Amino acid sequence: MNLRFLEAFYWIAKLGSFSAAAARLHTTPAAISERIRTLEEDLGVRVFERDSRRVALTAPGQRLLPYAEQMLSLRDAMKKSVQDGSAQTGIISLGVIESVVHTWLPDVLRELTEVYPGITVELYSDSTPRLKEELRTDHLDMAILADEVDGELYESVPLAQDPMLWVAHPAIAAAVTDAKGFEAVLARQPVMTFVRDTPAYHDVRRALANVIGVRINPFSSIAAINAVLLGGYGIAAMPSRVVGAALAEGRLREIPCGPRLAPLRMLLVRPRAGREPVVDAVADLVARVCTRLAQP
Incomplete structure (x- = not known):
C-alpha cells in the first residue's frame, strides 16, 4: 500500500x-x-x-x-x-519567543550548526499568539512558545518553567518594603509586561486585579522593557533568566513583596505528522539543548 x-x-x-x-x-x-x-x-x-x-x-x-x-x-x-545528520541539507524554520533569544538561543544555534552543518535555520522571534498562528498556517516547522497550540495536530514538549519576578531600577525598588509599599509605588509607576493575549500578560492582569488605578503597559520587546527599566522607569514582570545578569550586577533589583506570579512555561511545539525526518531530528536536538540549559 x-x-x-x-x-x-x-x-x-x-x-x-x-x-x-x-x-x-x-x-x-x-x-x-x-x-x-x-x-x-x-x-x-x-x-x-x-x-x-x-x-x-x-x-x-x-x-x-x-x-x-x-x-x-x-x-x-x-x-x-x-540518515546521517552531517549529510543533511535544507531549511528549518524555527520560531522562538523573545525570552529564548535572550537566554538559550546562542547555545541552541551553536549546537545545531555542529550537528547539522548543512541545515540553514530561518529564525522568527515573536510573541506566543503570533507564533501560534505561524504554526497553524504551516509557516514554521517548530516553535518554542509559552503555551500549547490547541488541537490534536500539534505536539507540545515541556522544556522549562522560568520564575517571573517583579523588578525595577534600584532607586524605585528601594522604596518598596511591603505589600502596601508595592501598591503605593504602582500609583506612581506603570507596570510593564508582554503583549496582550500572552500568558504572562493575563497573569499580570490577574495578580493586579484588585489594585486601583494601576497602569499596565504591554511591550512587544523584552529589550525595550530592559532599556526603560535600566533608565529608571516603571516596574516590570520579567523571567528570572532574562534579568539574572542585571540583578547580579545590581543594575536592577527584585521586588519580592509583590503578588505571586505564575512561572513562564516554555514548550517546543511541532506538528504531529507529515514532518520530514530531519525536522524531527532537529526538534529533538533543540529540546535536549534547552532542557539541559534549563537545569540549575
Whole structure:
C-alpha cells in the first residue's frame, strides 16, 4: 500500500477537507481525490462520506485512522534512524519567543550548526499568539512558545518553567518594603509586561486585579522593557533568566513583596505528522539543548 495514500487520508481526517489536505501536502485537490479513490479500491471500502458541505469518516475510516497514524510515524522514525545528520541539507524554520533569544538561543544555534552543518535555520522571534498562528498556517516547522497550540495536530514538549519576578531600577525598588509599599509605588509607576493575549500578560492582569488605578503597559520587546527599566522607569514582570545578569550586577533589583506570579512555561511545539525526518531530528536536538540549559 502506498504511504502517500495513507498520508492523504490522515490529513483529510485531521483537517476536515480535501482542499486543506492538498494545501498541507503541497499538491492539488484532484491529486488528493485520486489518492483516496485508489486507497478505497485497495481496501474495498469507503473511508469517507462526502457531501457538498462536509467530509466525515465512515466506520471503516474511523478504524483505519489509528493504523494510518502509526504507519506514518514508523516511516518517519525509519528515515530518521538511517540518515546521517552531517549529510543533511535544507531549511528549518524555527520560531522562538523573545525570552529564548535572550537566554538559550546562542547555545541552541551553536549546537545545531555542529550537528547539522548543512541545515540553514530561518529564525522568527515573536510573541506566543503570533507564533501560534505561524504554526497553524504551516509557516514554521517548530516553535518554542509559552503555551500549547490547541488541537490534536500539534505536539507540545515541556522544556522549562522560568520564575517571573517583579523588578525595577534600584532607586524605585528601594522604596518598596511591603505589600502596601508595592501598591503605593504602582500609583506612581506603570507596570510593564508582554503583549496582550500572552500568558504572562493575563497573569499580570490577574495578580493586579484588585489594585486601583494601576497602569499596565504591554511591550512587544523584552529589550525595550530592559532599556526603560535600566533608565529608571516603571516596574516590570520579567523571567528570572532574562534579568539574572542585571540583578547580579545590581543594575536592577527584585521586588519580592509583590503578588505571586505564575512561572513562564516554555514548550517546543511541532506538528504531529507529515514532518520530514530531519525536522524531527532537529526538534529533538533543540529540546535536549534547552532542557539541559534549563537545569540549575
